[in-house]
Amino acid sequence: MIYSRRALQRRLDELRDVLDGDAVDKLAERLNRAGKDRVAAMWELVVLHALSKCGALQNEVALPSLRRPDILFERGALRMTADVTAVSDEGLDNDNPYYELSQLIEAAKNKLKLPIGGLDLRVRSKHESTKRGTRTVLRLPPRSKLQEFVRQTIVPQLREQMTVGTFPLRVVIDDDDVGIDITIDPAKSPYSSGGFAAYNVPKIKDRNPLYSALKAKAEQLRSAGGLTGVIVGDGDCQALSSRSANWDEVATGQIVGEFFRQFSSVDFVLLLSVRESGQGWVPYPSPMRQNVAGLFVRAGCNARSELNTLFYGMIEHFPKPAMMPVNGALRAREDDYDLGHHGGYSMSGSKVVRLGLREFTEIFAGLRSLQDNGAKSVKAAGQLPQEPNPLQVIVLSNLMAGRLPESIEIIKTDEEDNDDWVEIRFGEIDPAIAPLR
Numbered sequence: 001m002i003y004s005r006r007a008l009q010r011r012l013d014e015l016r017d018v019l020d021g022d023a024v025d026k027l028a029e030r031l032n033r034a035g036k037d038r039v040a041a042m043w044e045l046v047v048l049h050a051l052s053k054c055g056a057l058q059n060e061v062a063l064p065s066l067r068r069p070d071i072l073f074e075r076g077a078l079r080m081t082a083d084v085t086a087v088s089d090e091g092l093d094n095d096n097p098y099y100e101l102s103q104l105i106e107a108a109k110n111k112l113k114l115p116i117g118g119l120d121l122r123v124r125s126k127h128e129s130t131k132r133g134t135r136t137v138l139r140l141p142p143r144s145k146l147q148e149f150v151r152q153t154i155v156p157q158l159r160e161q162m163t164v165g166t167f168p169l170r171v172v173i174d175d176d177d178v179g180i181d182i183t184i185d186p187a188k189s190p191y192s193s194g195g196f197a198a199y200n201v202p203k204i205k206d207r208n209p210l211y212s213a214l215k216a217k218a219e220q221l222r223s224a225g226g227l228t229g230v231i232v233g234d235g236d237c238q239a240l241s242s243r244s245a246n247w248d249e250v251a252t253g254q255i256v257g258e259f260f261r262q263f264s265s266v267d268f269v270l271l272l273s274v275r276e277s278g279q280g281w282v283p284y285p286s287p288m289r290q291n292v293a294g295l296f297v298r299a300g301c302n303a304r305s306e307l308n309t310l311f312y313g314m315i316e317h318f319p320k321p322a323m324m325p326v327n328g329a330l331r332a333r334e335d336d337y338d339l340g341h342h343g344g345y346s347m348s349g350s351k352v353v354r355l356g357l358r359e360f361t362e363i364f365a366g367l368r369s370l371q372d373n374g375a376k377s378v379k380a381a382g383q384l385p386q387e388p389n390p391l392q393v394i395v396l397s398n399l400m401a402g403r404l405p406e407s408i409e410i411i412k413t414d415e416e417d418n419d420d421w422v423e424i425r426f427g428e429i430d431p432a433i434a435p436l437r
Contacts, residue, residue: 047071108150123180
């Protein structure tokens with residue numbers, strides 16, 4: 001997910017001193033369940049925890065309407081009721097199944113005994129006009145018919161070209177409904193590429209994922225007293241990105257403004273996301289990620305200054321982002337855990353090596369070897385050409401020279417990291433495994 005599991009666990013632990021234990025248990029349960037709701041639970045957790053450091057916090061207090069918003073917060077004269085949600089472009093992705101098509105083609109390649117990768121998939125698009133505006137749609141078969149489309153339309157053409165030895169393989173379909181260009185070049189394995197038009201750029205103020213998420217929460221807050229608001233976490237939504245709007249694109253402020261116009265039950269909207277930037281001129285530095293927030297307040301609401309102060313302080317209690325929303329949303333759908341320092345290592349001279357503790361333990365348990373180079377899928381890594389692992393070369397050279405480890409030290413990291421390090425220091429030549437001198 002966007003934040004490290006260790007950071008989330010600490011916040012769960014500390015919330016138990018503030019909120020009912022059952023409420024925290026439900027959050028933990030949602031965080032442990034793979035799927036899109038995991039991202040929403042993550043945002044709810046970090047917001048609740050951070051607000052608990054800023055004032056008096058209650059969770060799911062019943063309103064006269066019997067609705068139970070996520071937040072009832074008080075600090076001095078400020079009383080605020082709010083709901084937390086996450087927004088993504090999943091609905092648009094379902095309507096434009098580019099990635100599903102690429103995965104199905106890759107699976108078909110595997111059955112045809114073609115090597116991993118080497119695929120270039122280009123998809124054409126069309127513009128659908130309505131009374132509300134225009135939207136971009138990829139020219140692809142419906143998701144429910146993709147598998148049949150690949151099996152009956154694409155695979156026969158690939159098999160026919162393979163039979164006569166035509167490489168690279170090429171499939172072009174361009175009709176009223178489908179527009180795709182497939183090139184498969186085994187010489188370019190294991191890398192794949194592709195391209196398609198941006199179908200998730202909002203172009204209609206009240207017909208986009210952000211507006212829909214806000215609208216869904218408006219009714220929840222209708223009978224609340226005091227200030228009311230919706231706090232929206234980024235679950236991979238283009239409307240929350242930092243890009244400047246194009247001429248035919250509606251900006252985030254326009255979307256929120258339209259929401260305020262149609263729903264008077266909400267006083268403010270807070271948008272939460274993560275931004276990433278490079279670090280100077282160094283060729284390959286680790287990117288810097290930071291939490292960002294955008295506050296929108298209804299015209300006529302006099303609490304802008306108080307809300308600004310509150311949310312600025314709230315963000316200070318957020319964890320450091322471990323990944324961007326797009327990657328966090330993808331990982332949230334996976335059952336297993338994110339990789340740690342897998343594949344990472346360092347060497348000091350020829351006698352001191354350092355690798356990730358989790359990878360070291362998996363090697364010790366027989367689940368992988370250094371030759372896997374820290375791959376997430378050990379089985380898939382074994383199907384690719386094996387390249388020498390520098391760390392394995394050093395370890396093997398020490399062993400062949402008669403040197404065994406003289407110390408193994410665990411280097412602990414902090415909660416923002418999902419792994420620790422293990423440092424192995426090799427000793428002098430041991431006559432137990434080397435010629436006597």
